[in-house]
Amino acid sequence: MPAEGHSFAEVVDLDREGPDPPYDYPDYVGTRLRAPKEPLVIIPTTLSELTGPAYGESAIGELDADLTRQHEGQPLGERIVVSGRVLGSDGRALRRQLVEIWQANAAGRYHHAVDTHDAPIDPNFTGAGRCLTDDDGWYRFTTVKPGAYPWGNHPNAWRPNHIHFSLFGRAFTDRLVTQMYFPGDPLFEHDPIFNSIRDEKARERLISRFDLGLTMPDWALGFRWDIVLGGRAATPIEEPHDD
Amino acid sequence: MTEIPGLTPSQTVGPYLAIGLTRDLITPRLVDPADPRAIRLHGTLLDGAGEPVPDGMVEIWQANAAGRYAHAADDRAELPLEDGFLGFGRSGTVDGGHFEFVTVKPGCVPWPGGGLQAPHLEVSVFARGLLKHAVTRVYFPDEAEANAADPVLATLGEEARATLVAVAEDGGLRFDIRLQGPGHTTFFAV
Numbered sequence: 001m002p003a004e005g006h007s008f009a010e011v012v013d014l015d016r017e018g019p020d021p022p023y024d025y026p027d028y029v030g031t032r033l034r035a036p037k038e039p040l041v042i043i044p045t046t047l048s049e050l051t052g053p054a055y056g057e058s059a060i061g062e063l064d065a066d067l068t069r070q071h072e073g074q075p076l077g078e079r080i081v082v083s084g085r086v087l088g089s090d091g092r093a094l095r096r097q098l099v100e101i102w103q104a105n106a107a108g109r110y111h112h113a114v115d116t117h118d119a120p121i122d123p124n125f126t127g128a129g130r131c132l133t134d135d136d137g138w139y140r141f142t143t144v145k146p147g148a149y150p151w152g153n154h155p156n157a158w159r160p161n162h163i164h165f166s167l168f169g170r171a172f173t174d175r176l177v178t179q180m181y182f183p184g185d186p187l188f189e190h191d192p193i194f195n196s197i198r199d200e201k202a203r204e205r206l207i208s209r210f211d212l213g214l215t216m217p218d219w220a221l222g223f224r225w226d227i228v229l230g231g232r233a234a235t236p237i238e239e240p241h242d243d
Numbered sequence: 244m245t246e247i248p249g250l251t252p253s254q255t256v257g258p259y260l261a262i263g264l265t266r267d268l269i270t271p272r273l274v275d276p277a278d279p280r281a282i283r284l285h286g287t288l289l290d291g292a293g294e295p296v297p298d299g300m301v302e303i304w305q306a307n308a309a310g311r312y313a314h315a316a317d318d319r320a321e322l323p324l325e326d327g328f329l330g331f332g333r334s335g336t337v338d339g340g341h342f343e344f345v346t347v348k349p350g351c352v353p354w355p356g357g358g359l360q361a362p363h364l365e366v367s368v369f370a371r372g373l374l375k376h377a378v379t380r381v382y383f384p385d386e387a388e389a390n391a392a393d394p395v396l397a398t399l400g401e402e403a404r405a406t407l408v409a410v411a412e413d414g415g416l417r418f419d420i421r422l423q424g425p426g427h428t429t430f431f432a433v
Contacts, residue, residue: 018250019250019251019252020252020253020374020375021252021253021254021374021375022374023373023374023375023377025374028255028372028374030255030371030372031372031373031374032291032372033290033291033292033294033372033422033423034290034291034296034370034371034372034373034422034423035372035373035374035422035423036377036422036423036427036430037291037423037427038423038427038430040430040431040432041398041399041403041429041430041431041432042431042432043395043398043431044354044355045355045433046352046353046354046355046360047312047316047317047352047353048304048306048312048352048360048363048365049365049433050316051304051312051313051314051316051317052304052314052331053304053313053314053329053330053331055268055269058268089249089250098268100263100264101263102259102260102262102263102264110259110262111262112258112259112261112262114258114259114298115258115259126262127262127263128262128263128266129263130263130268164254164256164257164259164260164263166256166263166264170316171316172304172365172367172433173433175302175367175376176251176253177253177254177255177256177260177369177376178251178252178253178254179254179255179257193254193255193374194254196254196374197252197254202250202252203252205249205250205251205252206251206252206254227251228249228250228251229250229251230250
């Protein structure tokens with residue numbers, strides 16, 4: 001029972017409109033015992049929410065952004081470049097931002113003890129990457145296209161090919177962990193995680209597009225995916241800039 | 244609440260977040276444990292059946308001991324920044340749902356329009372089954388006076404307020420997070 005008649009406190013319907021999925025989405029079985037069920041408490045945005053980390057000065061190695069060169073040999077699979085811009089909700093580039101990714105290998109198997117899918121582990125692929133955005137907000141990874149894999153959500157359930165992304169933005173309220181998908185995946189209509197986002201346009205914003213301009217001739221295909229960050233309290237904060 | 248078009252929606256971290264997120268770069272250690280101010284903040288992430296969540300992650304964000312955030316939006320130059328203290332940490336929950344941080348108690352930070360908030364940490368909870376991370380706050384049990392005057396705590400009922408105050412235990416602070424069910428943690432919309 002959060003609100004008790006004070007002036008600013010409100011509670012928000014968990015089913016509120018917005019691009020994010022609701023917590024409570026029973027088709028995704030994992031939500032049933034984990035989704036918060038009670039209304040969220042709305043509080044005014046304070047300095048605690050208007051600030052946050054960006055890790056823009058992190059010592060990121062060159063190989064951190066190239067998942068195909070982190071081992072002795074080359075991983076199996078279809079080599080791809082994934083690149084795009086990270087923007088604030090005001091359309092401005094978010095520069096010097098840490099972008100972290102993780103993914104399954106080309107066979108659809110994660111390098112993780114909990115993943116027991118009967119598909120081969122690739123000794124030349126860990127599936128973890130990170131980079132910093134440049135001054136125009138661009139990130140860029142070289143990797144292999146992750147495979148689809150079965151999961152126990154319902155009979156014959158398969159996840160569409162996806163790469164997990166983690167981003168910080170300019171404030172605590174910008175924090176985002178999400179998944180990037182690939183165009184034309186036949187598994188979209190069967191995937192409750194993808195379909196937990198009710199707005200079709202918002203769902204489509206998670207799908208990268210093939211970009212011939214990003215391909216590396218005779219080496220890798222290219223996919224473009226832009227990311228826009230901003231929470232409910234996305235008050236623009238001036239970043240130091242040169243102009 | 245105006246919807247801004249074009250925002251990228253959230254998706255769950257899934258069960259394999261440890262591959263990408265709890266490696267070497269961002270750790271649960273915000274200060275050296277030998278720091279005389281260091282406190283151990285720990286707890287268990289629990290689901291609606293009271294079972295530990297062993298594939299989740301907890302992040303904290305906080306001001307330094309003087310109450311200053313290491314961020315451009317906190318321009319109160321009269322308060323010191325501390326070299327090497329960013330105020331952010333991450334802990335996985337692979338150890339039976341248990342998470343643990345070493346940090347310092349932050350100072351008070353301002354409330355919009357005047358006054359102060361009691362010392363607190365912002366907390367983000369991620370897990371398989373959470374389509375969007377859940378946000379809560381940790382307050383400190385030895386700050387009864389500041390907590391009583393805190394504008395966020397003041398809006399909450401007794402039971403909801405109690406879920407946000409850590410418990411002093413064995414020289415550390417314990418803060419369990421219950422995602423749903425009896426005694427569930429109070430979560431905020433951000």
